[in-house]
Each structure stands twice: as C-alpha cells, then as structure tokens.
Amino acid sequence: MKVTQEKLPASQIGLEIEITPEKSKQVYEQVVQQFSRSLNIPGFRRGKVPRHILLQRLGQTRLKATALEDLINESLQKALEQENIEAIGNFELRSEFEQLLNQFEPGQPLTFLAAVDVEPEAKLGQYTGLQLKVEDVNYDAEQVDRVLEQYRAEKAxxxxxxxxxxxxxxxxxxxxxxxxxxxxxxxxxxxxxxxxxxxxxxxxxxxxxxxxxxxxxxxxxxxxxxxxxxxxxxxxxxxxxxxxxxxxxxxxxxxxxxxLPELDDDFAQEISEFETLAELRESLEKRFKEEQESKITANKEGALLKALEETIEVEIPETMISREVEYLMTQQAMQLSNYGIDIKQFFTKENIPGIRERSRPQAIERIKQSLALVQVAKQESISVEEAEILKEERKVMSQLKDKDVDPDRLREVVEADLLKTKTLKWLEEHSTIELVPEGSLTPIDDEEDDEEDDVETSASDATVSVEAESVVEEG
Missing domain, CATH: 3.10.50.40 (Chitinase A; domain 3)
Structure with missing residues (x-):
C-alpha cells in the first residue's frame, strides 16, 4: 500500500492512500460473503444464496458502499501503523465519498485522501527571567471570630x-x-x-x-x-x-x-474534636493561613501560566479543542447542579451549540498553557520520580477508598499533576515575582464576579417557581 504524507495547518497530517487492485477485490468479496451468510431470503439456506440473487436483492451500490467503507477504515489504520503516525481523534475523509463510490471497481486500484490530527508541535519564546506582578492575599485575623460567631448562631x-x-x-x-x-x-x-x-x-x-x-x-x-x-x-x-x-x-x-451559647471549652467540644476553645482557635487560624498561602500560590501560578501562554506558538488540532470544550461543559454542568439548577433545562438542544462556542476561547487558553508547561519540562529535563508517583497514588487512593478507580488513569493524572507542580516551581525560581497589594491588579469584587459569571449568566434564563418563599426572596 502506497502512502504519501502532507503537513496541513492546525496540526493535521494529510494522507494520500493508494489501495491495490488485489486489496479492493479481496474486501469486496468479503462483504459479499458476509451478506450471503447473514441475509435471510425465502427459498434459500443461509450462506447458499446465489450471487446474482444477492445482487438483485441488495443492489450493486449497497455492496460497493459497504466494501468502500471497510476499505477506507482498514487502509487508514494500516497507513498510520506503516508510517508510525500517532493520531489523536478520528480521521477526516478529504475525498468525496460519493465520488469514490463512483470510481470504485473491485479488482481496480483506488486512491483516496484523508487527514488525521496529531499532537501539535509547540515553540516557546523566552520563559526564564520573567518579570511578573502578582496580587498578595491579606490574612484576615478577624475571620476566626466571624466563624466562631457563625457556629454560635447555628447552635442558638x-x-x-x-x-x-x-x-x-x-x-x-x-x-x-x-x-x-x-x-x-x-x-x-x-x-x-x-x-x-x-x-x-x-x-x-x-x-x-x-x-x-x-x-x-x-x-x-x-x-x-x-x-x-x-x-x-x-x-x-x-x-x-x-x-x-x-x-x-x-x-x-x-x-x-x-x-447564643457561651464561647468556652464546652462549646468547642460540642462543635469540634478539640477539647479547648484555644485549640479550636489555633486550628482555625492555621487553616485560614494555609488558605491564604494557597491563594498566593494560585495567583503566582496563574501569572506564570498566562505569561507562558503569551510566549507559545502552536497550531492546536480541533480534536484537542473539542475534548477540552467537553471537559469545560461537564465542569459547568456540575457547578450548575451544585447551585440547585436543573441542568436538563439549561443544556438543551438549542443551547448546547452556543455554550460550546463560548467555551472555545477558555479551552484554547487552557490547552496552550498545558502545552507550554510540557514543553518547558522537556527543554529543562524536569521529570517525576517513580517514588513520588507511588506516594501520591497511595495518598489519593486513601481518599478514594470507596470509589471505583482506574489505576492506569489515576497514574496518568497523578504524574501529570506532579509534573505541572514541579515545572511551575522551577519557573517561579527562575522568574522575578513581585507581590503587590490585594486588589491593585484586579478589583476583588470584579474577580469574585468573574468566578461566578458563567453560572449567573447561564442561569439567567432559568424560571423561579412562584411560591410564597420564592415571591418574597430577592431574585
């Protein structure tokens, strides 16, 4: 089988595949035999239907169309193996099927064109010595008191x-x-x-x-x-x-x-596993400080990823974009469900195309950032040790002990996450990051609004039932 490759835009490889006369005849005869064995025609035993009766009943066009589909699928798979092409997603037939059907004659050569998506080649610009400004996150010491007052109100x-x-x-x-x-x-x-x-x-x-x-x-x-x-x-x-x-x-x-109950050791024992109010306060303070550090880390990582995205040059195949869009839509469905919204009312046949289209920019942004991180890891020989993977796997499994987990998929996710963390840490060490006052880059209220934009916009058409409670509650 002769295969000619052609590099196409959007990380595609075009293939021109020439099927030999022997192969075209072989597949056609196989299709005839399959129909002969499966077709039930009165007066004939299965597998004993004369060829001319079979042709009369099914028609030459149907037999040839079935054989042509089998030829295309089989030949394309063998072409990928022969040319060592690691395709992602399904192939795209670039020749018109009807035209191929008109040309197809069993025992004669046939040539068709197809295209497959492949992993994109990413080119990075300058990614070391980045000069970034990142918002600091202030620790609110009064947060502990507010939470304790909330607990008191719940127990009032x-x-x-x-x-x-x-x-x-x-x-x-x-x-x-x-x-x-x-x-x-x-x-x-x-x-x-x-x-x-x-x-x-x-x-x-x-x-x-x-x-x-x-x-x-x-x-x-x-x-x-x-x-x-x-x-x-x-x-x-x-x-x-x-x-x-x-x-x-x-x-x-x-x-x-x-x-309200007294704020004392007895209260601490009632609402927590701690024996004293001091221990409860210390635990809450530790938790909120850890949250503060996590938010600062997230801000740094976001700035690094955004900077990487701006340096990468890459053509993203449609297969990758479609997969990421589907992932984002799944996440949005879960978020809407958590807000108590019936996702069946939102993800309707009419709405889904628009949702997909609005999700594309974010999907492309996420893909670029991910590809850029992978490229940095390759260029800087950043890797994850087997011991690190096993340790994290055990940690995750202990958290998911009642869940049915695919071990191969778990390993894939764990390794990717560890590599991402390591690479971001490396980038931070090779960049200059200045912490600036909270809200100085993005107003806090706007930032919080942005986090809920998708949900609030998506839910804007949802109808609120008119009952006593819903009438007086603010919409």
Missing amino acids: TLIPAEGRSAQLGDMALLDFQGRFAVAPEGEEPQEIPGGKAEDFQVELQENQFIPGFIAGIIGMNPGETKEIPVDFPEEYGNQELAGESAVFTITLKELKEKE
Whole structure:
C-alpha cells in the first residue's frame, strides 16, 4: 500500500492512500460473503444464496458502499501503523465519498485522501527571567471570630422576645398577602400569584429578601398588622414580577430572639474534636493561613501560566479543542447542579451549540498553557520520580477508598499533576515575582464576579417557581 504524507495547518497530517487492485477485490468479496451468510431470503439456506440473487436483492451500490467503507477504515489504520503516525481523534475523509463510490471497481486500484490530527508541535519564546506582578492575599485575623460567631448562631436557642419590637437578627412568624400596587382602571388590585403564606418563619436579615420587605417588619410588635410597599428588582427571577411594584399586608404573629451559647471549652467540644476553645482557635487560624498561602500560590501560578501562554506558538488540532470544550461543559454542568439548577433545562438542544462556542476561547487558553508547561519540562529535563508517583497514588487512593478507580488513569493524572507542580516551581525560581497589594491588579469584587459569571449568566434564563418563599426572596 502506497502512502504519501502532507503537513496541513492546525496540526493535521494529510494522507494520500493508494489501495491495490488485489486489496479492493479481496474486501469486496468479503462483504459479499458476509451478506450471503447473514441475509435471510425465502427459498434459500443461509450462506447458499446465489450471487446474482444477492445482487438483485441488495443492489450493486449497497455492496460497493459497504466494501468502500471497510476499505477506507482498514487502509487508514494500516497507513498510520506503516508510517508510525500517532493520531489523536478520528480521521477526516478529504475525498468525496460519493465520488469514490463512483470510481470504485473491485479488482481496480483506488486512491483516496484523508487527514488525521496529531499532537501539535509547540515553540516557546523566552520563559526564564520573567518579570511578573502578582496580587498578595491579606490574612484576615478577624475571620476566626466571624466563624466562631457563625457556629454560635447555628447552635442558638430561640426564646420569645418580650417587651420589645422586631429588630435585625430576630426570628419572626408571619402571615402575609401580596398584591400588585397598580391595577387596571376600574379594577381592584390583583393578588400576586403564590404571594400568600401563613405561619411563615423568617430570620430578619438585611439583603435576604425583596428590598423593603425586611425593613418594613423592623419595629413591628407581635399581633400588629402592617402594609409594606416593595418593588421587585428588575432582574428578579420571575419575569412576570420583575420591576413590578407591590404591597404586602403582613401580620407579625410571633417574635423570637436567639440566645447564643457561651464561647468556652464546652462549646468547642460540642462543635469540634478539640477539647479547648484555644485549640479550636489555633486550628482555625492555621487553616485560614494555609488558605491564604494557597491563594498566593494560585495567583503566582496563574501569572506564570498566562505569561507562558503569551510566549507559545502552536497550531492546536480541533480534536484537542473539542475534548477540552467537553471537559469545560461537564465542569459547568456540575457547578450548575451544585447551585440547585436543573441542568436538563439549561443544556438543551438549542443551547448546547452556543455554550460550546463560548467555551472555545477558555479551552484554547487552557490547552496552550498545558502545552507550554510540557514543553518547558522537556527543554529543562524536569521529570517525576517513580517514588513520588507511588506516594501520591497511595495518598489519593486513601481518599478514594470507596470509589471505583482506574489505576492506569489515576497514574496518568497523578504524574501529570506532579509534573505541572514541579515545572511551575522551577519557573517561579527562575522568574522575578513581585507581590503587590490585594486588589491593585484586579478589583476583588470584579474577580469574585468573574468566578461566578458563567453560572449567573447561564442561569439567567432559568424560571423561579412562584411560591410564597420564592415571591418574597430577592431574585
């Protein structure tokens, strides 16, 4: 079999494959025999159908098309082995199949064109001596106190609030009925669908519900009824209510306050494995400092990867992009699911093409960074020792002891992750990284918003059910 190679753009290799007359006849005869053995024609035993009857029943075109498909698949596989080509993904037939079918005659030579994706060749620019600025992450010493107060709130006992009106932090038991503030001329204001509830318990916290709802309850006394005007936000989940003005008639039935437990050793023992409050504080402080260091490390790694991405020259095959896009979509589905969103409503037949297209830039960015890291490791002879791999495998297996794990895949992932960590460490040691104040490069709020952009944008079309709880909750 004669094979001619051609280098194509986007990390593809074009192949011109010439099939010999003997091979074309052999495969065609095999197809005829297969149909003869499998076809059930009344009056003939299986495998004993005369050739001319078989041709009449199936038609010459169907037999030739089947034989041609087999020829292409078999010849391409042998061509890759013969030429030592490590292809990724499926092949692309560059010749028109219908044209090949018209040309195909068993016992005659046949030539067709195909293309396969291969691992791309990456070329790196200057990757040592990088001058980078990275945001520092401040340690918040008050975080420990806030967490402990949160634990106390979770363990609080509710007791009746006597001799006073409602205030922030109280638990209130309400009856409420909502109606639209504006009614068509000559008609009574319409009730809000689902905007009614009895014995509805709510914690009086700011920014928890529709603006004005909680604020209107503050200062009420048990047994009091009050009308509270509110405006549904323009971006409220239920489009029928978004931007509408409403009035809620609220009756405060009961008012309770939280009695917090003492912050002492007994409390520490109740909520943790520690014997003393001091030990619990020390553990929390250690955890938050480790998180701070992890965030700084992540910032450094992100800056290094971005710098590498800007130096690499590479043509990425479509197969790699498609795989990375599918990975990102899977991650997004898991994230949406964690937010309580039904992914079947989001990943619809109509939405998926657009989601794929929006995921391509991030997929390409990730691939470039990964290829650049691999190239640095090759050029600098950075490798991972067998002992390191085995140690990490044991660590991961201990965490996944109840899971069904593919050992080969685990080894592949562990080795890649260790190599990435080593290479990034090497790059950091051969670069100059300046820590600058937190928020000076990217405002903190914007950064946090970016992390949730995909989820919030993706979920923007989701419909929020109109029940008592969802009506008063802020969309």
